[in-house]
Amino acid sequence: MVKKSFFFLTLAILIAYYIYIPLPDNVEEPWKIMLLDAVMRTPSHLAQFAEMLGLNHFVDSMMFFLSFQDVPPTSDENVSVTDTTFNNIPVRIYVPKRKPESLRRGLFYIHGGGWCFGSNAFPACDFLSRWTANRLDAVVVSTNYRLAPKYHFPVQFEDVYTALKWFLHPEVLKSYGVDPGRVGISGESAGGNLAAAVTQQLLEDPDIKSKPKIQSLIYPALQNFDTDSPSYRENSHFPILSKSVMVRLWSEYFTTDRSLEKAMLSNQHIPLESSHLFKFVNWSSLLPEKFKKGHVYKKPTYSSSELTKKYPGLLDVRASPLLADDSKLRGLPPTYVITCQYDVLRDDGLMYVTRLKNSGVRVTHNHIEGAFHGTMSFLHVKIGYRTANQYISWLQENL
Numbered sequence: 001m002v003k004k005s006f007f008f009l010t011l012a013i014l015i016a017y018y019i020y021i022p023l024p025d026n027v028e029e030p031w032k033i034m035l036l037d038a039v040m041r042t043p044s045h046l047a048q049f050a051e052m053l054g055l056n057h058f059v060d061s062m063m064f065f066l067s068f069q070d071v072p073p074t075s076d077e078n079v080s081v082t083d084t085t086f087n088n089i090p091v092r093i094y095v096p097k098r099k100p101e102s103l104r105r106g107l108f109y110i111h112g113g114g115w116c117f118g119s120n121a122f123p124a125c126d127f128l129s130r131w132t133a134n135r136l137d138a139v140v141v142s143t144n145y146r147l148a149p150k151y152h153f154p155v156q157f158e159d160v161y162t163a164l165k166w167f168l169h170p171e172v173l174k175s176y177g178v179d180p181g182r183v184g185i186s187g188e189s190a191g192g193n194l195a196a197a198v199t200q201q202l203l204e205d206p207d208i209k210s211k212p213k214i215q216s217l218i219y220p221a222l223q224n225f226d227t228d229s230p231s232y233r234e235n236s237h238f239p240i241l242s243k244s245v246m247v248r249l250w251s252e253y254f255t256t257d258r259s260l261e262k263a264m265l266s267n268q269h270i271p272l273e274s275s276h277l278f279k280f281v282n283w284s285s286l287l288p289e290k291f292k293k294g295h296v297y298k299k300p301t302y303s304s305s306e307l308t309k310k311y312p313g314l315l316d317v318r319a320s321p322l323l324a325d326d327s328k329l330r331g332l333p334p335t336y337v338i339t340c341q342y343d344v345l346r347d348d349g350l351m352y353v354t355r356l357k358n359s360g361v362r363v364t365h366n367h368i369e370g371a372f373h374g375t376m377s378f379l380h381v382k383i384g385y386r387t388a389n390q391y392i393s394w395l396q397e398n399l
């Protein structure tokens with residue numbers, strides 16, 4: 001009896017120890033966040049362990065755990081949901097069931113997952129798209145794209161661009177009853193990276209007649225040059241997305257060769273000959289004072305050009321939209337940017353906001369105190385629900 005209760009007490013302490021992580025005071029519902037983090041950490045630890053034993057690539061194991069969650073396209077009382085392909089790229093389309101009063105708005109949505117994970121069939125992504133379609137009375141196209149480690153940059157970018165271009169064909173928009181003047185592009189995390197990149201690319205594409213009305217970037221990744229910004233420093237061990245995982249995902253976008261990850265972790269992957277590009281991602285000049293507080297800017301340590309020769313994507317604006325110069329940014333449509341206080345990617349979003357404003361682009365910046373990366377994927381958490389509502393309201397008024 002005593003032995004048994006001792007066993008359970010020990011087990012309870014071990015579980016609590018595994019789940020408990022100290023969180024800042026302004027994080028709401030801390031126990032929910034800790035549980036979420038533990039639920040996400042467990043497969044990640046197992047996947048790292050399997051990789052250490054040489055059994056399976058980290059991302060492949062994670063994909064295996066995540067694949068059980070995918071939901072089939074399921075219509076409900078308000079929205080018809082179908083899977084189809086746009087020029088061979090799988091997309092899921094959400095069309096409101098109510099009779100349209102006129103042409104509808106269209107939203108092209110790109111899921112997150114660090115270019116390695118995720119799909120439009122992931123429950124949180126499916127729910128958000130369905131919700132958006134119903135609340136905005138809009139046609140939502142949620143695209144898939146091929147993922148790392150099987151496929152590297154620029155495949156992810158090109159798949160998304162291919163699907164987007166297909167959607168923007170006047171006949172295709174017409175067949176879905178979409179107003180060509182009211183199409184938006186939106187994406188979350190790595191999807192925010194792809195959204196920013198394809199929106200820039202559209203500016204230079206003579207084939208595209210109807211340009212997007214808005215873009216929405218939800219805690220996007222926008223550069224890989226500097227992984228030592230204040231937000232990377234402050235949140236390197238924050239739940240949901242740590243610096244080590246983010247750097248791993250960035251490097252997997254380009255290659256499975258782990259030497260790039262090592263170089264990126266110590267911020268020594270950009271060669272001297274590319275030093276002129278640092279001004280585009282210089283947090284010392286681009287962050288508002290309050291976010292720089294207490295941080296000293298470290299001059300970049302340049303590497304040999306070996307890595308950038310092998311992986312030219314490192315210097316490519318289609319991977320790091322912050323590398324675009326001002327003359328290019330000037331042409332961008334009105335932009336909504338969400339950044340979260342506790343997110344390694346916070347400063348990417350902040351720097352883009354500054355650069356867009358400096359270029360005269362209309363920007364609405366929603367910085368959310370107390371929020372963490374991926375917030376909008378957790379609609380059962382109060383702050384996630386609030387953030388998603390703010391996002392929908394902005395689209396309601398601006399798309």
Ligand SMILES: *[C@@H]1O[C@H](CO)[C@@H](O)[C@H](O)[C@H]1NC(C)=O
Pocket residue numbers: 076077078134
């Ligand atoms: C359908 O739309 C109505 C009104 O927006 C909403 O109250 C209801 O919950 C929606 N149904 C589903 C299944 O989402």
Ligand SMILES: *[C@@H]1O[C@H](CO)[C@@H](O)[C@H](O)[C@H]1NC(C)=O
Pocket residue numbers: 278279282284285297299300
């Ligand atoms: C970044 O900006 C700071 C302050 O504006 C400046 O001193 C520094 O030289 C810049 N660094 C680079 C690499 O551009």
